[in-house]
Amino acid sequence: xxxxxxxxxxxxxxxxxxxxxxxxxxxxxxxxxxxxxxxxxxxxxxxxxxxxxxxxxxxxxxxxxxxxxxxxxxxxxxxxxxxxxxxxxxxxxxxxxxxxxxxxxxxxxxxxxxxxxxxxxxxxxxxxxxxxxxxxxxxxxxxxxxxxxxxxxxxxxxxxxxxxxxxxxxxxxxxxxxxxxxxxxxxxxxxxxxxxxxxxxxxxxxxxxxxxxxxxxxxxxxxxxxxxxxxxxxxx
Amino acid sequence: xxxxxxxxxxxxxxxxxxxxxxxxxxxxxxxxxxxxxxxxxxxxxxxxxxxxxxxxxxxxxxxxxxxxxxxxxxxxxxxxxxxxxxxxxxxxxxxxxxxxxxxxxxxxxxxxxxxxxxxxxxxxxxxxxxxxxxxxxxxxxxxxxxxxxxxxxxxxxxxxxxxxxxxxxxxxxxxxxxxxxxxxxxxxxxxxxxxxxxxxxxxxxxxxxxxxxxxxxxxxxxxxxxxxxxxxxxxxxxxxxxxxxxxxxxxxxxxxxxxxxxxxxxxxxxx
Numbered sequence: 107x108x109x110x111x112x113x114x115x116x117x118x119x120x121x122x123x124x125x126x127x128x129x130x131x132x133x134x135x136x137x138x139x140x141x142x143x144x145x146x147x148x149x150x151x152x153x154x155x156x157x158x159x160x161x162x163x164x165x166x167x168x169x170x171x172x173x174x175x176x177x178x179x180x181x182x183x184x185x186x187x188x189x190x191x192x193x194x195x196x197x198x199x200x201x202x203x204x205x206x207x208x209x210x211x212x213x214x215x216x217x218x219x220x221x222x223x224x225x226x227x228x229x230x231x232x233x234x235x236x237x238x239x240x241x242x243x244x245x246x247x248x249x250x251x252x253x254x255x256x257x258x259x260x261x262x263x264x265x266x267x268x269x270x271x272x273x274x275x276x277x278x279x280x281x282x283x284x285x286x287x288x289x290x291x292x293x294x295x296x297x298x299x300x301x302x303x304x305x306x307x308x309x310x311x312x313x314x315x316x317x318x319x320x321x322x323x324x325x326x327x328x329x330x331x332x333x334x335x336x337x338x339x340x341x342x
Numbered sequence: 343x344x345x346x347x348x349x350x351x352x353x354x355x356x357x358x359x360x361x362x363x364x365x366x367x368x369x370x371x372x373x374x375x376x377x378x379x380x381x382x383x384x385x386x387x388x389x390x391x392x393x394x395x396x397x398x399x400x401x402x403x404x405x406x407x408x409x410x411x412x413x414x415x416x417x418x419x420x421x422x423x424x425x426x427x428x429x430x431x432x433x434x435x436x437x438x439x440x441x442x443x444x445x446x447x448x449x450x451x452x453x454x455x456x457x458x459x460x461x462x463x464x465x466x467x468x469x470x471x472x473x474x475x476x477x478x479x480x481x482x483x484x485x486x487x488x489x490x491x492x493x494x495x496x497x498x499x500x501x502x503x504x505x506x507x508x509x510x511x512x513x514x515x516x517x518x519x520x521x522x523x524x525x526x527x528x529x530x531x532x533x534x535x536x537x538x539x540x541x542x543x544x545x546x547x548x549x550x551x552x553x554x555x556x557x558x559x560x561x562x563x564x565x566x567x568x569x570x571x572x573x574x575x576x577x578x579x580x581x582x583x584x585x586x587x588x589x590x591x592x593x594x595x596x597x598x599x600x601x602x603x604x605x606x607x608x609x610x611x612x613x
Contacts, residue, residue, distance in 0.1 A: 158510040174512030181506055190378065191554045191563040192503050200500040205512035210493045236558045252507070262510075 108171060109260055109292060110134040110157070115166035117149070117156050126152040128315045129166070136259070139286045139293045141303045144313035150296045151182070153313065154264050157294075175204045177260040178253035182268050183246055188238040194248050195233040198224055201252035216255075223255035227281070243274035254285065261285065263295040275299060279306055346583045357477040358469045362536055362575050364484035368529045369545035370571035371491050374564050375502050375522055377550040384421055384523075385543035387436035387443075388530040391417040393539035394447035396464040401454035406464075407479060410531045417443070418527035422519050467538030467590030469579070480532045487525050494521065499560050537590040545571065548597035555604050574600060 155161040312319035399409035424435035549571035578593030
């Protein structure tokens with residue numbers, strides 16, 4: 107079952123008329139682990155921002171079979187001011203907020219789900235810490251817990267490990283794999299870590315303004331062999 | 343002290359205190375969001391716009407609140423809109439709106455009656471000048487602001503902490519920004535009479551800045567800001583009665599002293 111279809115999407119920035127994404131098309135099926143790869147400036151992040159509605163799409167269509175309640179978005183590590191007053195618990199709970207929801211306060215059920223998400227990601231002991239004081243890897247776990255506590259069907263991640271050290275990155279990818287396999291959450295991730303992508307992703311999309319490659323893991327490996335490592339070099 | 347106790351027996355003093363507490367409360371709550379979103383100067387810019395609208399109202403002989411509220415609300419929305427459009431433009435937008443409005447206010451005043459008592463009171467504040475209607479209106483408006491803040495608390499926190507996540511969750515961020523601008527504008531207009539248009543922003547900025555130095559969570563900062571704001575207002579009022587000083591400036595001085603004390607306290611315990 108297709109849960110997301112990107113149909114001939116182009117994104118042109120209005121301020122400098124730069125073409126970031128040109129006629130990109132692909133489909134994401136329920137349950138898969140898909141990664142979008144590409145070199146810097148290939149438009150992969152912009153495309154994902156277009157999909158979640160952070161960047162306006164110039165032409166084409168993004169067809170969501172899911173409502174915004176059913177997908178969750180995790181961005182690149184953003185700078186959080188060290189002394190921003192917000193505890194881990196407060197941040198994770200914001201994941202329970204939905205657009206369609208009328209009741210303005212968190213229910214006991216919301217708090218339970220947030221606690222479960224923290225438990226699963228091993229950050230329960232940090233619940234009352236200020237998020238600005240945590241390390242990069244811990245912060246990303248908190249934001250992942252926030253994305254997961256609403257029990258999404260699709261998790262959209264934009265280079266979640268940029269700036270993290272290799273050990274933490276490997277751990278993070280295996281965590282995402284676990285979420286995909288054990289909980290059946292569909293993954294769509296923009297990534298720079300080709301080794302990790304080749305280890306885990308079942309569906310690989312390579313961007314270079316437009317979609318240069320779109321296929322499963324085996325097709326990707328054959329293509330790489332034919333091209334004699336050319337794709338690897340482009341991405342890295 | 344006896345003088346103060348005697349003053350407290352007058353109904354108009356009691357009313358002024360009631361209004362002051364409510365205004366301090368609203369300003370502190372909004373201040374938490376404005377300071378964290380780095381919109382601290384919005385209050386200051388709007389104060390200047392409030393001064394211009396006051397001059398206009400006085401020159402035309404119209405009720406000040408009725409003229410000021412629409413003008414300040416429009417200015418608040420414009421500042422929000424400009425700050426959103428360009429990444430670094432927020433402070434520039436506020437700077438232009440503030441000085442532009444102040445100049446318009448000064449010109450209107452010069453052309454009409456000159457700097458009479460009314461306009462002076464609006465620049466530097468005079469809590470006892472609040473009329474009975476002003477007080478009733480302020481208390482009612484404060485209750486509305488409080489209720490809206492509590493109802494939308496979770497959304498406001500989300501938008502303050504991470505606008506992009508809110509947008510990606512399908513939440514209409516623009517609506518809440520408009521709400522913040524609207525509530526700030528109303529608080530500024532109410533607070534102007536008490537604090538003066540030049541000092542009103544202190545009521546928004548100081549409590550949040552002091553509170554975030556002391557506690558960790560957003561909720562604790564919001565609650566502590568309100569508490570500190572009311573305490574500083576009352577202490578400032580006592581100071582102004584005892585030393586016969588202007589109310590607004592006295593409240594700012596108390597806030598400043600508290601900020602210094604908290605900073606030193608934090609240094610001493612090594613934070």
